[in-house]
Amino acid sequence: MKTFTFIKFLLIAFVANLMLGSSAFAQITQVAGSPQNATTTGTLLTITKPSGLAVNDVMIANIVQSDNDNATLTDAVLNGWLLVEGTDFASSGTSHWHGTILYKVATASDVSAANFGFTLDSDADEGSVGAIVAFRNVDVTGGVTATGAAGGPFDVEPGTISTSANTDISTVTVTGITTATPNAAVVMLGLLGNNRNFNADWQIATGSQALTELYDVPFNTGLDNGIGAAWAIKSSASATGSGTVTLSGNARNGGILVALKAIPVAPSVTLTPAASPQNILIGQSITFSASAFNYAGTGNYTYTWTAAAGSTNASIPAPNPATVGTATNAKAITFSSEGVYKVYVQIARAGATTLTTDTVLVQVNATPAAPNxxxxxxxxxxxxxxxxxxxxxxxxxxxxxxxxxxxxxxxxxxxxxxxxxxxxxxxxxxxxxxxxxxxxxxxxxxxxxxxxxxxxxxxxxxxxxxxxxxxxxxxxxxxxxxxxxxxxxxxxxxxxxxxxxxxxxxxxxxxxxxxxxxxxxxxxxxxxxxxxxxxxxxxxxxxxxxxxxxxxxxxxxxxxxxxxxxxxxxxxxxxxxxxxxxxxxxxxxxxxxxxxxxxxxxxxxxxxxxxxxxxxxxxxxxxxxxxxxxSNFFPSGSPLPLTLIDFKGNYRNENATISWSTENMYSFSHFELERSTDGTSFSAITSIGQKGDGLSKAQYQFIDNLSGVNNKIVYYRLKMIDIDGKFKYSNIIVIRKEQGTSDKMSIYPNPLRIGVNATVSFTSSTSKTVNFNVFDMSGKVVLTQQSKVAQGNNSVTIKSMDNLTAGMYIIRANDGENSMSAKFYIVR
Structure with missing residues (x-):
């Protein structure tokens, strides 16, 4: 494990504080390949899946059924799709037109499906039309459901279907809603009792904000009908006013406004250049730039700079702290003495959580006195x-x-x-x-x-x-x-x-x-x-x-x-x-x-x-x-750190079994397994020496009896120590003493920083092999891993997460019989 100087800087992790929650929200986008539409004169309406659909996209279906024998039509249905609103929006004598608005948060099964088949009323034999449009970057659990309960994708409880009161008119007018958060996606859905076209003049009254048409599908059938939709991002939270659109001719009509909630973007801070270490000579300067993103609050930003090697400070230009009106502040810092300096910036703003950037290390070197x-x-x-x-x-x-x-x-x-x-x-x-x-x-x-x-x-x-x-x-x-x-x-x-x-x-x-x-x-x-x-x-x-x-x-x-x-x-x-x-x-x-x-x-x-x-x-x-x-310098060690192949834990019958495997160990001394009950303060519980020659793969295990530990959650990490005393830590695994259910999985830490691996914790009823897949928000599998787990509570390190970029991901575990998943974020 012994490493060169250029590796030793990797052994220290400086993780900045991060708090979720901000007035900043991600931009909701329309999914590629949507909308899709279809028509039928039967009782099954099959609509092709949007080609770009991914896990956690939100699909909205807009369906009109028609009948001319005075039957009372029921809503179109499909297992897993939830009703937003359904009603007869128009009638004329024995003719009836019924509108149904449904939604669904896409799952992996939806992504792999070819189409969606909606079951219609058995009397809807005069023709039906429907369309599906899908949206991305929706906060699928942070809003409300269609009934206003917490835990859905809507920014506000959807309105009801407005109608033209069985009057043939050339304008669709729907009742407005009031959005709750910035950057909500406002969608207006139109329903027609005739095969008219929607003119491209969709808008909401507040600010006369235009809506972009999504689809216009007239259906010339036994009992003509049609559907249409348009949308826009509403930058501020406020009332929409009425939604309107004109038609190519008169028609009985209806419509509804819904708003989808955008994923909140966590406030974050950066310091560039970000790579550690920055290598310079005594007397040289580096210009650093600190930036704040998605900060809540108002007014100026205050940047407090630190650049120090122990008690030795670098020269930071005044003023420091710097209070400015911009979200970026730069300083040309001069380093006049040899040493390893830690450079970081604390950024504050009234009404916002104060955050601290990651630490950048600066290695300030004395010029060698002679060739080397x-x-x-x-x-x-x-x-x-x-x-x-x-x-x-x-x-x-x-x-x-x-x-x-x-x-x-x-x-x-x-x-x-x-x-x-x-x-x-x-x-x-x-x-x-x-x-x-x-x-x-x-x-x-x-x-x-x-x-x-x-x-x-x-x-x-x-x-x-x-x-x-x-x-x-x-x-x-x-x-x-x-x-x-x-x-x-x-x-x-x-x-x-x-x-x-x-x-x-x-x-x-x-x-x-x-x-x-x-x-x-x-x-x-x-x-x-x-x-x-x-x-x-x-x-x-x-x-x-x-x-x-x-x-x-x-x-x-x-x-x-x-x-x-x-x-x-x-x-x-x-x-x-x-x-x-x-x-x-x-x-x-x-x-x-x-x-x-x-x-x-x-x-x-x-x-x-x-x-x-x-x-x-x-x-x-x-x-x-x-x-x-x-050269005639002979440092001890190699250019590689010890390779920690895996690190995992299992809890059963009061015992935590911690196991790990390694290879490529050079000048390695020993492991110290550390335990914590709060995830912060760790202490060593055992010391284990190197097995074999260090180059080949070696397996290690330690059983920790937790019968005397009252805490329900216990944390473990490895301290890996060289023969010269230098060391580095593994990631942290979490052991949960309480027996969980086989369909629940948690991930720690969450959110996690770019460059950090995480562990997943879950309960297994038997010893088995589990396949892990990590999906990005496009539905693409970006990471796979297979791990053997034991009966009981397990904690498994998911390797190579340090290669993922910032964003939201879904991790899914499958053992061939059961499947469980968890959402996590990677932040800068």
Whole structure:
């Protein structure tokens, strides 16, 4: 789990307070593929499903039935659809026209349906017409139902169907309603006892606000009829006044106004740039911008800025606090001292909840006093220096000396493999290099010189591949913390590992050690390099020249070295590297760098993409002609954090069983399982050491007896600790002691921040496998997971939620027999 400096900033989470509830509401939109309409002279009206329908969209059906034998018509019905209003809106002698308005909140079953079949009155044999229109971003449970009860999608209880009192007239007029919240969607539905057209002049009286026509469906049948609808967003909560629309001719008619409630948008705040850490040098400045979104209240905003590293404050321009009339405030903050600064802003406004932005970390670095990285440059004809710190370029490449090859037997004139020990101190370490040859028959020569390039000497030669006469196209050198040089070589099909103990420019003795790959191919090792960590792990960079670039890791303190691929590297544009990637080295802070045909890159651990283990490298300096990279700094650790594959819990018979699995653990010390009864204050209840070699998948379990814990909800998290004391926390899982029902599921936390995983809690009657699907508001499945659960109360971590963007989602769990779901929000 041991990590480089660029990873350690990921180990601390700073979560801002967030309160739901605001005067801001999302914009309701019309669903693509709606409306859909249909006609019939039978007793089943089948309307095609709107093509863009998604879970939680609200559908409104408008249906007119007609009959000429004086029958009393009943409402159209379909299981699951709820009645808004139904009535005979017109009659003439024995002829009757009946209008029905229905609604439904779309489920996954609706989304997968092809159509909707409404059952009509058996006497509706003179022709019926209907249409469905669907809307998105409706607060489906935060409004009222059609009867005015809480828990429905309507902003206000719908009105009743207004009629023309059995008079043929050319205007439809409906009674107004009063909306309760801003941005409600006002929908006017029209019903006709004739096959007239609606003119496109729908409006509501207040402000003479025009409505956009949704559909106009006249039906020329045995007893002519028709329907129409229009809508608009009403920006403020107030009375609509009457709704009106004119017709192409006179007709008995009716109509109704309904209003759908928009999803309230949570107030939020941002601070940009948002990425942590921001790396700069002492004396440099960063311009930050803080913004408030969807704040309630009135008047000015007050921004209180903080930028501090412990008791050391950065220079924030006055005024601070800043009270301004805009929802954005910017400051150019200057950092005059070395350290890790926390930058955040508290934003307040009268009548609104005060929120604090996420914290951005700023790593302020002192300029290194001397060069700290070495390169084979000028196409291998120079050994040169770079000065870098935390991915910041300072200078280089600066030529130190031209490598020579006195006494060579392989004919090399340039080098693509260099190393440097720390014999006599960092600045006095000796250089070592290998000639770049293509016809070496497996023989590797090692040359050495002082820190200035003086006394170049051939210190040794070794036939790496023994009896084979294959030439080695891949030959790379890395120096270890004890002064031992490690040579990894390959001919495209076989890898070889050889080492020697350096001793200035004195002769060396070579020792071989078996090496193999646990996965991947030796053919990838066409270009690359090796670097050795302070805890004796070999990091092998392999590149095939055709877009595949990997880092393999293996421990050296074993009889036979096994290299495991743990990372794939991509460039600063998140694309495969083009051409050779030929060098890797660490700096004194434990950061990793690579060289390519294009220049010097910094490995940015913040871009690790979950289980794919892909790392995006940041371009530090464009330089051509680089052949290799080296340093004589030997940090303990690897560029990967421990991989926590899963973390879950189960409660049964007074015992909470907490289990987790891991892999890719480097320089890892132990786990501490922590428990809390309030979700805030945690304390360790057990300590568990690493299992196995740390690289392979390992399973862990702890049973916690809760018979003495009175709280009904208990929280757990893992503290994962390196051998140097650095640590990070897992997400929190929630154990509920009370037995729940098998159709209820909760999610914690909710809402959750972007970049955070969550856990779901539910009760299972038996041990089984549960399939989880997360849907976005378009109905698209954006995440799937399968987990095994035990009988009792379960808490399961849903992985990869940290890849989802802000918005509302539905998570559904299905075990083949039962299904349960929960709604959750992800916020900035």
């Amino acid at each position: 990285m070495w390169a084979s440059s000028s196409t291998g004809s120079q050994i040169s220096s770079f000065t870098v710190i935390n991915g910041i370029y300072i200078n280089g490449p600066n030529n130190i000396f031209a490598p020579t090859f006195p006494g060579t037997t392989t004919g090399g004139t340039t080098t693509a493999a260099i190393g440097r020990n720390d014999q006599g101190g960092i600045v006095n370490g000796f250089f070592y290099w290998l000639p770049n040859t293509s016809t070496n028959n497996g023989v590797v020569e090692v040359f050495a010189a002082t820190a200035t390039g003086a006394t170049p000497t051939r210190v040794g030669s070794f036939d790496v591949n023994g009896n084979s006469t294959n030439s080695l196209g891949f030959v790379r050198l890395g120096m270890g913390p004890d002064g031992r040089g490690w040579i990894l070589a390959g001919d495209g099909s076989t890898l070889y590992l050889t080492s020697f103990m350096s001793d200035g420019v004195n002769p060396v003795t070579f020792t071989t050690k078996p090496v193999s790959l646990t996965a991947g191919s030796a053919s990838t090792f066409q270009n690359g390099d090796v670097a050795i960590s302070g805890d004796s792990f070999l990091f092998a960079l392999a590149n095939d020249g055709n877009g595949v670039t990997q880092i393999f890791v293996g421990g050296l303190n074993v009889a036979s070295v096994e290299l495991t691929p743990v990372l794939s590297l991509v460039d600063n544009n998140n694309a495969p590297f083009v051409g050779s990637v030929n060098g890797v080295a660490f700096d004194e802070l434990g950061n990793a760098y690579v060289t390519t045909a294009a220049g010097l890159y910094f490995i940015d651990g913040a871009t690790v993409n979950g289980p794919a283990a892909t790392v995006q490298c940041a371009l530090v300096r464009t330089v051509s002609g680089l052949q290799d990279l080296a």
